[in-house]
Amino acid sequence: MRRHLPVAVGLLLTATLAVTACSSDSQAVDGASPGAGSQSTTATAGSVLPTVTGDFGEPPVLTFPSSGPPAELATQVLVEGDGRVVTAKDVVVAEYVGQVWGGAVFDSTYDTGTPIVTALADLVSGWAKGLAGQKVGSRVLLSVPPGDGYGTGGNKARGIAPTDTIVFVVDLVDAFGADAAGQADAVPDDAARDTAGPQVSGPPGGPATLTLPAGTPTPADVLTTVLYRGSGAPVAEGKVVGQSAGVDWTGTSIGSTWQTGTPKVFPVAPTDPTFAGLIGVPLGSRVLLQVPAGSGPAVALVIDLVAQPA
Structure with missing residues (x-):
């Protein structure tokens, strides 16, 4: 569908992260961190799961039982949050540790200092299945068998064999779904909108559509035009969550997040001319x-x- 997009724009749709796998279907949510100490178990597969020490927002330490891993996906809520409930189409902001069952840690945002900001649908399917229905602010333990993880190929670069069960401790920091919106009272720039070329319809704070009138000149350089100016913090280098719609100069739609229900994550950097103007x-x-x-x-x-998650 978007095979002909410029490379920089294609990054919106195909960004890969440490937990990304060939299989994908996931979700996330938004809310405040809860107090430590609450613990409940949901959707467990009947086997003994690892124990976890550490509070929400702190690096967890896992201790594995002598028994083997569950054959099926198992989920345990270690700390229950009070934020919005995750849906499978959300973009999630999360801190996590990933570890092979009984083996080594293969990834940790606590080590990198950078939480993930991505659509759950872009992650291994165990995240979507295990995190759907959880609340932002929760710490969740996921025991993920190969079928819900990296599949029969494993992930050799991360030391994950095709038969390995992998375990994640996930802190759900925030999430954005179909209801994520720009500012309804953003101030219009009528002059900018009148000279923009491509025509945008729909009031701010709601879905937008985009059309190209006949004869609209093709841009020779990236052009960034603020149609409605919000009052939030200025965008800085990093990942920005947004709703978007697009069309190419043949008049073909390149998709709308307002229609799919999943916001996009835009990689903003001064070295990337596509989004540097943001x-x-x-x-x-x-x-x-x-x-x-x-x-x-x-x-x-x-x-x-x-939004721009910190």
Whole structure:
């Protein structure tokens, strides 16, 4: 569907993360961290699970039982949050540790200092199945068999064999779903909207659509136009969560998050000309991007800047 997008724009749709696998289906949520000490078990498969020490927001330490891992996906809520409930289409912000059952840690955001910000659908299916229905602010233990993890190929680079069960301790920091929106009272820039070329319809704070009138000139450079200016913090380098819709210069839609129900994560950096123009634009704003042709036709994107997780 988006095979002809310029490379930088394609990153919106295909960003890979440490826990990304060939199988995918996941979700996340938003809310405050709970107090430590609460513990409940849900959807366990009947086997003994590892014990976990450490509170929400702190690096966990796992101790594995002498018995083998469950044959099926098992989930244990170690700390229950009080935020919004995760859905399978959400973008999740999470801290986590991943460890082979009885073996080595293969990934930890506590070591990298950077939480993941990604759609659950882009992660191993055990995340989606185990985190759907959980609340933001929760710490959740996932025991993930190969079928819900990296599959029959394993992940040799991370020391995960095809037969390994892998275990994650996930702190659900935040999440954004279909209801994530820009600022409804963002201030319009009528002059910018009148000269933008591509036409954006729909009030701020709600779904937007994008059309290309006949004769709209093809951009030679990336053009960033603020159509409605929000009052949030200015965008900085990093990942930005937004709702978006796009069309290429052949008039073909390249998709709409308002239709799919899953926001996008935009990689903003001064070295990436596609999104560099978002730096300094207030969160809550609606922005039009015009991107010149690369390996395919030029594209236009309308983006509502929802949030920038810390």
